[in-house]
Amino acid sequence: MSKKSAGLHAAPLARIGRGVRKFFRLRESVALVLLVIFAFLVYLINPRFLSAYNLQSLARQIAIFGFPAIAATLIIISAGIDLSFGSMIAFYGVIAGMLMESGFGVGTTVAAVLALGMMVGLYHGSMISIVKLSPFIVTLASLSIFRGIAVISTRGYPVRITEEGFLWIGQEFIFGIPVPFVLFILTTLVFHYLLNYTAFGKHLYAIGGNPEAAHLSGISHKKTIIMVYMIAGALTAFGAIIMASRLAQGMPGIARAYELRIIASAVIGGTSLYGGVGTVFGAVLGASLLALIENMLVLSRVDSWWNDVVIGVVIVIAVWVDVVATRRRLNVKLHGK
Amino acid sequence: MAGNEKKEIKLLRIAGRLRGTRELNLIVIIAAVSVVINIFQPTFLTRFNVQVISRQLAVFGLLSIAQTFVIIVLGIDLSVGSIVAFTGIITAMVFAATENVVLAVGAALGFALVIGFYHGILVTKVKMAPFVVTLGSLSIFRGLSFVLSRGYPILIRSPRIQWLGQGLIGPFPVPLVILFAVVIYTVFILHFSKLGRYIYTIGGNPVAARMSGVPVNAVIIYVFCQATLLASIVGLIVAGRMAQGLASVAAGYELTAVAGAVIGGTSFLGGQGTVIGTVFGALVMSMIGNVLITLRVDAYWYNLVTGLIIIIVVAADTLLAKRSKRN
Structure with missing residues (x-):
C-alpha cells in the first residue's frame, strides 16, 4: 500500500472504493460475504429466521462449534492438525457426567475436565514436539483411543446429568442471550488478545509460518507446540462441557466425525493448512457459517441429507476463492500496485 | 542379457532392502500373534476365518494402497470412504435402471475417474491443499449418496456383481484375488516404472522434481485418479458383498486406510512407502x-x-x- 496522504482529501467515493478493496484483501472476507448471503437467503426462505427463538438456538450452535473451532485454528496456525475433536467431546462429556454422578460438585467437575483437557494436550504436544510424530497420526490414534475409553467406561449408555448449576452453562440465558454464546464471545476476545498482543501469539505464527526462522530467532518449538495443544485441549474440554450441559447427559456416541467439520470451519475462516495464517475472527465466521447452513436447511425444510453436500461445496468454494485472492494479494505486493 | 541381469540385480537389491525392514518385522509379528491366538482359540486359523479376514484385508488393502501413493507425493485423500459408498449407490442405481452389469460397473469406475481428475486439477492447477479438496469431497459424496438413495439400501439383483464381493476362485475369495492383481500392478508402477521414480522424487523434493523436468502435475493427477479408482473398486466389492448399495457404508474408512499405510511404513514427510509394507499394515488393521x-x-x-x-x-x-541413527 502506498502511503500517500490522499486519505483526507480524496473524494468520498474513492475512499469508499479503497475501503472496499481493503476489505476484500482480508482473508476472512470470503466467509463474511458467504455468511451474509446465506443469512439473507434463509430470511427470504423463512422469515422466522429472525425470531428470537431461532436466533437463540443459532447462537448456541455457533458457540458449540466455536470453542473447538478456535482450538483447531490455533493448532492449524502452528502447522499442525487435530483429528480428535469429536472423540474428545464425547470423552470429556462422559467424564463430566461420571464425576458428578459420583458426588463431585459442579465447580470441581468443570475444573477437573478442563485440567484433563490440558493433560491430553500435553500428551499430544509432547508426542508431536519431543517424539517428533506427525500431528495427523498422534491425533488419529487419539480419535480412536478416547472414543474407545468413552464407550468402554459407560458400556455405551449415556450418563445422565441433573446438577442444576451444570445445566445452567448450556441451557440458560443472560439478558436473553444464551450463556454459551456469552462465554464464547468472551473467549473470542481473550484469544484475539492472546494471538495478537502476546509473545505466545507471535511465536505461534512464527513457528507455523517458518519453523526454521523461528528456531534461529530463539523461539522454543517444544514449548510453543506443547502450549498450543494444551490450550486447545482446554478449549475443546469447555466445548464438551457446554454440549453435555445442553443435552443434560454425557453421551459416548456423540459428535462422531465432528473433527472434520471443526477443521472445515477453521479453514473456511481463512486459516491456511500450511500454517502461519489464521485468525480467531475467521474461526468465529467459519463456525457461524456452518451453524447457519444447518439452521437454513432446517428452516427451509430441505432434506437433512443435503447438509453434507452444501457444507462440502462451501468448503471447496471458500478455499478456492481464498487461494485465488491470496495469489492476487501477493501480486499486488510484488508489483507494488 | 544385460536387461535380465539388471532386473536380477534390482530384485536382489529389493530382497536385501527387505531384510530387517518394516515389512519383515510386520510379517514376524503378525505370524507370531496369529499362532499364539490359534493356540488359545483353534478356530482362528481355520479356512473359514482366514477367508473372512482376507475379505476385510481386500477392502482395507486397496484403500491403503490408494492412500500410500497419495501420501508419498505429500498429499492425503480423505474422500475414499465416501467414494466407496457413492460408487456403490451409483452401481446399484444404474443396474436397477438398465439391468446391465457392464454399464453399472462402468458408471462406478467412470464417476471415480472424473472425481479423481477433479481432485488432481484442484490440487495442481488451483493449488489448493489436498486435505481441503478431499475433505470437501468427503462431505459432498457422502451427502449425495444419501440424497440419491434417500437413505434406503438399493438392492442389486445381479449375481455377477454379487460375485465380486461373495465369490470364490478356488479357495480364494474374489476380493483377495482383486487385491493380488492390484498389488502386482502397483508394485510394478511404484518400483519398476518411470512413473514410480517420479512419484518418489516428487515426494522427496517437489521443487527439485519440477526443476529436473518431472511432469509433476500429471503425476499428481494420476495419483489422485488411482486413489478414487481403487476406492470405486472397493465400492463394487462392498456393494457386491452386501448385494446392495448403502449410503452409510465405509464411513471413516479413509482414516483406517491412512493408519494401514502409516503402520506399513509410509511417512507423512513424503517420498517414503512401499506397496508390500502397506498391505501388511492393512492386514494389521x-x-x-x-x-x-x-x-x-x-x-x-x-x-x-x-x-x-x-x-x-x-x-x-x-x-x-x-x-x-545415533549409533
Whole structure:
C-alpha cells in the first residue's frame, strides 16, 4: 500500500472504493460475504429466521462449534492438525457426567475436565514436539483411543446429568442471550488478545509460518507446540462441557466425525493448512457459517441429507476463492500496485 | 542379457532392502500373534476365518494402497470412504435402471475417474491443499449418496456383481484375488516404472522434481485418479458383498486406510512407502476386529485397541529409527 496522504482529501467515493478493496484483501472476507448471503437467503426462505427463538438456538450452535473451532485454528496456525475433536467431546462429556454422578460438585467437575483437557494436550504436544510424530497420526490414534475409553467406561449408555448449576452453562440465558454464546464471545476476545498482543501469539505464527526462522530467532518449538495443544485441549474440554450441559447427559456416541467439520470451519475462516495464517475472527465466521447452513436447511425444510453436500461445496468454494485472492494479494505486493 | 541381469540385480537389491525392514518385522509379528491366538482359540486359523479376514484385508488393502501413493507425493485423500459408498449407490442405481452389469460397473469406475481428475486439477492447477479438496469431497459424496438413495439400501439383483464381493476362485475369495492383481500392478508402477521414480522424487523434493523436468502435475493427477479408482473398486466389492448399495457404508474408512499405510511404513514427510509394507499394515488393521471377536473381548474395546496399536507402532518405529541413527 502506498502511503500517500490522499486519505483526507480524496473524494468520498474513492475512499469508499479503497475501503472496499481493503476489505476484500482480508482473508476472512470470503466467509463474511458467504455468511451474509446465506443469512439473507434463509430470511427470504423463512422469515422466522429472525425470531428470537431461532436466533437463540443459532447462537448456541455457533458457540458449540466455536470453542473447538478456535482450538483447531490455533493448532492449524502452528502447522499442525487435530483429528480428535469429536472423540474428545464425547470423552470429556462422559467424564463430566461420571464425576458428578459420583458426588463431585459442579465447580470441581468443570475444573477437573478442563485440567484433563490440558493433560491430553500435553500428551499430544509432547508426542508431536519431543517424539517428533506427525500431528495427523498422534491425533488419529487419539480419535480412536478416547472414543474407545468413552464407550468402554459407560458400556455405551449415556450418563445422565441433573446438577442444576451444570445445566445452567448450556441451557440458560443472560439478558436473553444464551450463556454459551456469552462465554464464547468472551473467549473470542481473550484469544484475539492472546494471538495478537502476546509473545505466545507471535511465536505461534512464527513457528507455523517458518519453523526454521523461528528456531534461529530463539523461539522454543517444544514449548510453543506443547502450549498450543494444551490450550486447545482446554478449549475443546469447555466445548464438551457446554454440549453435555445442553443435552443434560454425557453421551459416548456423540459428535462422531465432528473433527472434520471443526477443521472445515477453521479453514473456511481463512486459516491456511500450511500454517502461519489464521485468525480467531475467521474461526468465529467459519463456525457461524456452518451453524447457519444447518439452521437454513432446517428452516427451509430441505432434506437433512443435503447438509453434507452444501457444507462440502462451501468448503471447496471458500478455499478456492481464498487461494485465488491470496495469489492476487501477493501480486499486488510484488508489483507494488 | 544385460536387461535380465539388471532386473536380477534390482530384485536382489529389493530382497536385501527387505531384510530387517518394516515389512519383515510386520510379517514376524503378525505370524507370531496369529499362532499364539490359534493356540488359545483353534478356530482362528481355520479356512473359514482366514477367508473372512482376507475379505476385510481386500477392502482395507486397496484403500491403503490408494492412500500410500497419495501420501508419498505429500498429499492425503480423505474422500475414499465416501467414494466407496457413492460408487456403490451409483452401481446399484444404474443396474436397477438398465439391468446391465457392464454399464453399472462402468458408471462406478467412470464417476471415480472424473472425481479423481477433479481432485488432481484442484490440487495442481488451483493449488489448493489436498486435505481441503478431499475433505470437501468427503462431505459432498457422502451427502449425495444419501440424497440419491434417500437413505434406503438399493438392492442389486445381479449375481455377477454379487460375485465380486461373495465369490470364490478356488479357495480364494474374489476380493483377495482383486487385491493380488492390484498389488502386482502397483508394485510394478511404484518400483519398476518411470512413473514410480517420479512419484518418489516428487515426494522427496517437489521443487527439485519440477526443476529436473518431472511432469509433476500429471503425476499428481494420476495419483489422485488411482486413489478414487481403487476406492470405486472397493465400492463394487462392498456393494457386491452386501448385494446392495448403502449410503452409510465405509464411513471413516479413509482414516483406517491412512493408519494401514502409516503402520506399513509410509511417512507423512513424503517420498517414503512401499506397496508390500502397506498391505501388511492393512492386514494389521483388518485383523484387529477379528482377533477381538475370536478372543471374545467386548466390541467396546475395538476403538481403544485400534488407537493404541497405531500410536505404539508409529512411536516405537520413530524412536528406534532415532536410536539407530545415533549409533
